[in-house]
């Protein structure tokens with residue numbers, strides 16, 4: 019696992035300057051007044067492989083929206099709003115849910131949307147001071163590539179009912195798609211450890227479900243456990259600095275969150291749709 023503090027991220031960007039320069043130049047130009055922009059998650063040298071970016075010096079909702087215009091248009095989330103407040107609230111103590119302090123396991127955002135948001139962004143308003151509450155990211159395409167042939171084929175061929183709403187109960191009617199959807203030569207990935215192992219996106223922390231009732235049965239559990247093992251070994255953990263926005267490719271990368279204790283932690287979440 020690579021855990022990146024802010025300073026370590028800057029070092030990483032400097033060592034990968036050739037790979038990331040084109041992104042940094044493009045984003046700096048688009049973001050204007052943002053003081054620093056750097057990127058994490060670059061893959062192969064010689065390609066523009068960065069899949070996550072941090073924009074710093076962003077203090078207001080309006081500045082965050084302005085910064086995200088470089089990536090596309092903000093789109094309404096589960097409750098119909100452009101902004102969703104990720105902050106612990108009473109009533110969700112026993113759930114793996116954004117408004118709890120519990121660990122959230124590996125997933126992509128809004129897999130029941132068609133298409134899912136191109137990018138997902140988190141604007142840190144209050145950073146947790148308990149030493150946890152990290153946003154964790156990994157490249158799902160690498161996971162697909164490392165699977166055995168039969169498992170990998172199933173990701174392209176076996177449809178899953180991706181529910182269109184979360185614990186809030188509002189959203190879309192959902193979609194039926196494989197984990198990897200190919201459209202016009204481009205791949206969109208959907209994933210939810212929780213859906214594959216419990217049939218819910220935000221299950222109770224101690225949920226136990228008969229495999230016969232799960233979207234892909236026992237195979238889905240097998241798949242989810244492999245994904246979780248890959249994620250543990252390959253994730254990047256980011257404690258997003260206050261007044262910074264972390265944005266990443268939601269149709270390619272999976273994310274998770276570590277448990278935390280500091281209930282002051284507060285992030286504002288955005289969904290972004292890139293232009294076609």
Ligand SMILES: [Fe+2]
Pocket residue numbers: 125126127273
């Ligand atoms: Fe999420």
